[in-house]
Amino acid sequence: MIIGANGTGKSSIVCAICLGLAGKPAFMGRADKVGFFVKRGCSKGVVEIELFRTSGNLIITREIDVIKNQSFWFINKKPVSQKIVEEQVAALNIQVGNLCQFLPQDKVGEFAKLSKIELLEATEKSIGPPEMHRYHCELKNFREKEKQLETSCKEKSEYLEKMVQRNERYKQDVERFYERKRHLDLIEMLEAKRPWVEYENVRQEYEGVKLVRDRVKEEVRKLKEGQVPMTRRIEEIERQRRTLETRIKEKATDIKEASQKCKQRQDLIERKDRYIKELQQALTVKQNEEHDRQKRISNTRKMIEDLQNELRTVENCENLQPQIDAITNDLRRVQEEKGSCEGEIIDKQREKEMLEKQKRSVGDHIIRFDNLMNQKEDKLRQRYRDTYDAVLWLRNNRDRFKQRVCEPIMLTINMKDNKNAKYVENHISSNDLRAFVFESQEDMEIFLREVRDNKKLRVNAVIAPKISYADKAPSRSLNELKQYGFFSYLRELFDAPDPVMSYLCCQYHIHEVPVGTERTRERIERVIQETRLKQIYTAEEKYVLKTSLYSNKVISSNTSLKVAQFLTVTVDLEQRRHLEEQLKEINRKLEAVESGLVTLRDTNKHLELKDNELRLKKKELLERKTKKRQLEQKISSKLGSIRLMEQDTCNLEEEERKASTKIKEINVQKAKLVTELTGLVKICTSLHIQKVDLILQNTTVISEKNKLEADYMSSSSQLRLIEQQFIELDENRQRLLQKCKELMKRARQVCNLSADQAVPQEFQTQVPTIPNGHNSSPPMAFQDLPNTLDEIDALLTEERSRASCFTGLNPTVVEEYSRREIEIQQLTEELKGKKVELDEYRENISQVKERWLNPLKELVEKINEKFSNFFSSMQCAGEVDLHTENEEDYDKYGIRIRVKFRSSTQLHELTPHHQSGGERSVSTMLYLMALQELNRCPFRVVDEINQGMDPINERRVFEMVVNTACKENTSQYFFITPKLLQNLPYSEKMTVLFVYNGPHMLEPNRWNLKAFQRRRRRITFTQPSQ
Secondary structure, eight states: OEEOOTTSSHHHHHHHHHHHTTOOGGGGTSOSSGGGGSOTTOSEEEEEEEEOOTTOOEEEEEEEETTTTEEEEEETTEEEOHHHHHHHHHHTTOOTTOTTTEEOGGGHHHHHHOOHHHHHHHHHHHHSOHHHHHHHHHHHHHHHHHHHHHHHHHHHHHHHHHHHHHHHHTHHHHHHHHHHHHHHHHHHHHHHHHHHHHHHHHHHHHHHHHHHHHHHHHHHHHHHHHTHHHHHHHHHHHHHHHHHHHHHHHHHHHHHHHHHHHHHHHHHHHHHHHHHHHHHHHHHHHHHHHHHHHHHHHHHHHHHHHHHHHHHHOOOOOOOHHHHHHHHHHHHHHHHHHHHHHHHHHHHHHHHHHHHHHHHHHHHHHHHHHHHHHHHHHHHHHHOHHHHHHHHHHHHOGGGOSSOEEOOHHHHOEESSGGGHHHHHHHSOHHHHTEEEESOHHHHHHHHIIIIIITOOOOEEEEOOSSOOTTOOOSSOHHHHGGGTOOEEGGGGEEOOHHHHHHHHHHHOTTTOEEOOHHHHHTHHHHHHHHOOSEEEOSSEEEEEEEOTTTOOEEEEEEEOOOOOSTTSOOOHHHHHHHHHHHHHHHHHHHHHHHHHHHHHHHHHHHHHHHHHHHHHHHHHHHHHHHHHHHHHHHHHHHHHHHHHHHSOOOHHHHHHHHHHHHHHHHHHHHHHHHHHHHHHHHHHHHHHHHHHHHHHHHHHHHHHHHHHHHHHHHHHHHHHHHHHHHHHHHHHHHHHHHHHHHHHHHHHHTTOOTTSOOOTTOOOOOOOOGGGOOOSSOOOGGGSOSSHHHHHHHHHHHHHHHHTSOSOOTHHHHHHHHHHHHHHHHHHHHHHHHHHHHHHHHHHHHHHHHHHHHHHHHHHHHHHHHHHHHHHTTOEEEEEEEOSOTTOGGGOEEEEEEESSTTSOOEEOOTTTSOHHHHHHHHHHHHHHHHTTOOSSEEEEESTTTTOOHHHHHHHHHHHHHHHTSTTOOEEEEEESOOOTTOOOOTTOOOEEOOOSTTSOOGGGOOHHHHHHHHHHHHHHTTTO
């Protein structure tokens, strides 16, 4: 018996027994991985179990690696596989997965939930002979096979009967089909002879074409022999022609060379002529230039006289300089005013451009802020549509509230670094994140009445504290906490309006919650012990610390931080309001600049008009003043031109003498070139005469060759016609030969003759015999059939008409009829074999049933006897019987437990619903006790079965357990309980283990059993002297 308070580790012993004996973690109903059973903080666990065995005890060791979730097995300190351990455990009949043998604490309730079938299987494995469960399984398999064979025999018998009936219905159709077959056989014979007749006709045609082809071939040979002398003469003439053409080409080359020399002399003569013309033209040009110079000098003198006459007529002009100076001063003043005005316009335009640039920049910043705000609002709309609708209503109705109303906290909070958003979202509840913050209770009631009551929107609203907590200082300075890795309090991670910040400080104490890094996580034990903070954030976890009211110890719980969803978008609302004010100021300045620009442009326009008027007046005065001076300058310029022209003189007589001398020298050279040209022309004429003579000879040879070639072409044309006729005849012969071969091949195929088999003289063949004894008409030879194609076609048409009279017949009917005949025979044989196999299975079932059912009934009777006795001793009633609805359904056999705990009721089956928890525990315990003396297993484990029993039943059950488990020749019994009643009976054969464990117990490494025994002996020895 193992006893200890809850949580001390009693069930750990049960888990160790199960895991050490190769049991699966799922058997205990606590965890699905073996690594979860090792103490937290340890990377390795060991279980060692020693089992009694007559041939020598068996020590099984299991080492569990938590990190890899693997196990290493040892038997008697030697490494083995898990399969070997399972085989050794099974050899000792230990079944840790059988609830009748091994009942952990978490499986106690499942025992009552076992179905009758499952209870029978567990009982067979637990106390039945080794072969009992095997016989049961064989019976279930045999019964399943028997059902399959019965179904198969029944289906095959029904199918066989249907097929026999169907063949009887189709018998008359088959006879009609064979009548039609006889006509088709005659058609087949006619179609078989028809290729032979076609072959003979084509063969005769082939022989005729072959004779004509041979005759034409002889004509072709004779024509080719007649063309040989003509061909030789043509070749001889061709050689003469090539010789003449070679000589003609040589003469042409000589003529070409002589002509080139003539051309060179002609080119030199023409070049001399051109040179003479150039000399004459140059002399003419100089004569013309001299004439033009004299003419220009005369014209210039005339122009000087005209200018002098005009100068004498010009009157003396009055003094215009004072007027010009006055206009110049006025013009300078207007230009200065105009320049000043244009400078102011340029400054205004630059100022306007700068303001417009600032306006665009501020507008872009506002748009970016609006986009970020829209992202936050989109997230709010997607997740909380009612809250989003309430925000839109608030923006349109702010004038209805007396004090400040803040939009939902998730919109007003602006993270300084969006990486820290996860801390804020994990700290503030989602209900408060979407809550509106009010400074006035009256405003909040107006808002909720409109939004909740009238618009039926589900929204949250909170009131900020009357006294602001926004600037409240934390109880501990951040500098004190930096040594632990903390870098900020939650409040400093974001900006928010004063009411929102005040509410969060009051409600969530964000000014007291520090945020740390991974360094904080690494030294979290020290942080918890030294700082005494209530809430802590590390890089990825949140820690909540509480102090126990009983032990005054700090209890910590940690959770992983969820990913931020709403506060990752950062929007600075104060900066946005500042930008809007800046935009209004820029617009005001732009309007002022635009107004100034209009005034300046009007002034500048007026100054331009005045400037133009003054310029015109000044121009007129200057023209009047400078006219006389201009005339004097022109006369002086013309006199200078005359002097230059008189200096540039030319001696025409000298130029004419030089030109005449050069022309005479060139004419002498020209006469010499003409003499050389005359000699070359005579040589070229002689060569042309020789070339013409050769061309006439070549023409005579070509004429003769053309005549011979014409005769040859005429002969070749006739030859080609005859050759074409020969080719056509040969192709026709080849076609007929191929057709003969194809018809012969087809005829042989029709008559089933091989390619090398001789064709019978009479083309004798017979009609094949029809299957199933139906013969066609008497044999008919080819010579008995018509010998012309027309007669054969006429007879074919007649027979086909007769065969077509047999309508409504399906060609597949005979095939199906024959196939069904064969299938009927096969099914008959198969059905006979199945029936024999079914009889054998029934015989096997009868034998195995006798070996299984009789011992099982005896076993159940023994269990029932002990179970009933146990219940009778408790003034209750209970029985166990073998239950089945059909004796042949072996997979439906089960053990039924029926109990009653009150005399006024009847026996009821044990179920998870009918009896109370204590009654089910008593029934389960007594059933297990009934199995105790019949058990074949070496030990049994029951964990906290007495939970839920009343004291009377608990005492009775304990007495029965002690009396039964302590008998001779019974298996070892492990009884685990957290409590015991007083004055319970105990046996000398009992071993009681007390499990003590807890935070105030001695550490395991300081446990020394021998020292405790020595101390106990000292105390015992010293007691009498005292």
